[in-house]
Amino acid sequence: MTESASNPNRFYLTTPIYYVNARPHLGHAYSTIVCDAIARRKRALGIETWFLTGTDEHGQKIERSAKAAGCTPEEFATKIAGEFRGLWDRLGLTYDDFIRTTEPRHIRGVQHLFATLRDKGYIYKGSYTGQYCVFDEAYVDGPPETPCPDCGRPTETVSEENYFFKLSAFERKLLEFYEANPEFMGPESTRREVISFVRSGLKDLSVSRTSFSWGIPVPGDEKHVVYVWLDALANYITALGYGSDDPKDKARFEKFWPADIHLIGKEISRFHCVYWPAFLMAAGVALPRSVRANGWLLFDQGKMSKSRGNIVRAETVHEVLGADALRYFLLREIPFGQDGNFSFDALVQRYNGDLANGYGNLVSRVVNMVHRYFGGFAPEAGAETPAEATLRGNAEAAIAAFGPAFDELNFSDALKTLWAVVAETDGYLTANAPWKKPAERSDADHARLQARVLATAAEAIRVITALAYPILPDAAAKVWAQLGLGELAEAAKSGFLRDLAWGGLKAGTKFGEPAPLFPRAEKEAIERMQSLEDENNRTAVEAAGGGSGTENAKAPAPAKQEMAAVPVKAAVAMAPVAAATRAAPMAAKVVATAEAVGASAPSASVDLPVAPQTAVGASAQAAAETAAQGPQHITIDDFAKVELRVAQILVAERVPKADKLLRLEVDLGTEKRQILAGIAEHYEPEKLIGRRIVIVANLAPRKMRGLESNGMLLAASLEGGAPVLAGFLEDVPLGARLK
């Protein structure tokens, strides 16, 4: 392993590269925004910074998603990668490079890494027969039919000749490395989990696959493709030029590697803190300085993720409140490393409290008064009184405290400290009331007071704005211009934060025109965001508890013993019930969708109490109220109203002149029924015969195309509306009730 001393004048940070099987949502935006804020601060400190993001495009999961969408993996990946990149651009994120794992530079680098590991004797050929979770792209210990311990989905048995990486050889080295580098991974919960995972024993890792082809060919043995996580993790070095002979690439790699921060979500710590350092140790490449895991953004009580169907898109918040509002909320509201709830209501409360009424209002008061009383020129502060000394002291303390807190990724505390200065400046203005001249005060004294108070308040705003710039780049640029300080983007390039100190605003500076920063958000803002999301959900109904997500797929890496101890039966048997309770709103949507696609009649509704936050068509007013009250639960009695039963398909045939509709006869053990289902575009009728499925058995019968439908199938609906029927891994008797 090569060692590289930390260079304080350059900084390299990375986001995870996101899977292209799902569109970006707020969870992805969260990690990317955190990196953007860090990158902006580093640059504004005069540090040469390289901020990398990108997309993870290979693997069986993507191959299958592309197939389901009826296009090639290349087309599929290009489309979604474009959506990620387009969103980051719209949000104004300042990434320096965007890597796609399908690019030649990456492929070349991965092949070089693979060949290096093999040449050094860390990769050998063997055979693997075992379980594989396609959704997690992870190997799973256990006999056939073991569900994935991370996501609970069925695993597939694979039996392949594979290349193996000697991960077992790194158990002790990794533990020594963690011990010697306590700063390597954080937060503490991640560190503990990772260490206990390694202590429980590391087995060699299969690093190639032969059963599909959407991947990077193993050099010299092209029927194998490189395991998707080895492929993906390598992006952090291939993007810099690892594996290239071009002197420019070599220079970039030398300059920026090792990374200062790999910022990730906590569910992928095992890959970043165990596999990645082991690969690098084996290849003789220096290890990253740190891996930092953000917690999960939760919505409707669960991790925001595609497969839970509880996502909110960053575009929605951007469109209604602006990117700065989103950035501020995410960094201020959620202590970094912890899980945090997202709700439109909390977002708007924070926005109004801290941005509209707080910072925005303060700036507007001061800039307007400078225009009104001083013709738009910064006044001379004159001699300091104790009130100014106190405010200056507070601002100087904030300058001293903000940096260390921010640099430890403690954004919430850093902002809290800064917003205390906003409140103090506000209080100082109010206490000195430069707009009010008491009768006993002479004109000259009043002019002196106005000058002193407005110059001091404007200087406080300058300091606040400079520090807030990485989090509020758009607003900060506007305020900078209003204070007559010119282009903030230019100032940022020349490292203006490095020498930030009280007293930078010179008397006589010509202020710019006042302009609103954060107009107060009324209730309509919540309604608007809610309806934008409803609209989006209507057009792309997403899956509950299955499907194409990236998901809770990767719950925190459990130790191996825990993995083995996963109660298979419970995990499997619970899955459909969970879909109908935990994700009640989605389950309702999903069921309704499965029918609606087949019928021109209005889609059926299920008598599940649907939480208004996510219900299609629910009033935004109700959504706001619900958000204010906290998450909605249904009672067990509510759930008991829905009779979910196991049925077997006896007959399946197309309905004449209805492209989407199948007529099914199902056996419930004690009775047989006819059900019409809108799944003809996705299931061949012959292949359904004999399948055990779940139906809603107590739904009122209704007619479609002159035929009576007596119940409804339970299915998850994937991106684009493709249904996937719920089923069981184990034998279940017909008619058994799900509860």
Ligand code: ME8
């Ligand atoms: O895991 N809360 O990609 P992915 C917080 N391709 N962060 C979230 C989040 C949420 N609800 N949802 C997503 C992969 N994220 C692999 C990574 S890296 C070499 C390969 C963020 O599309 C968070 O950073 O599933 C998480 O780790 C990442 O998106 C997962 O993105």
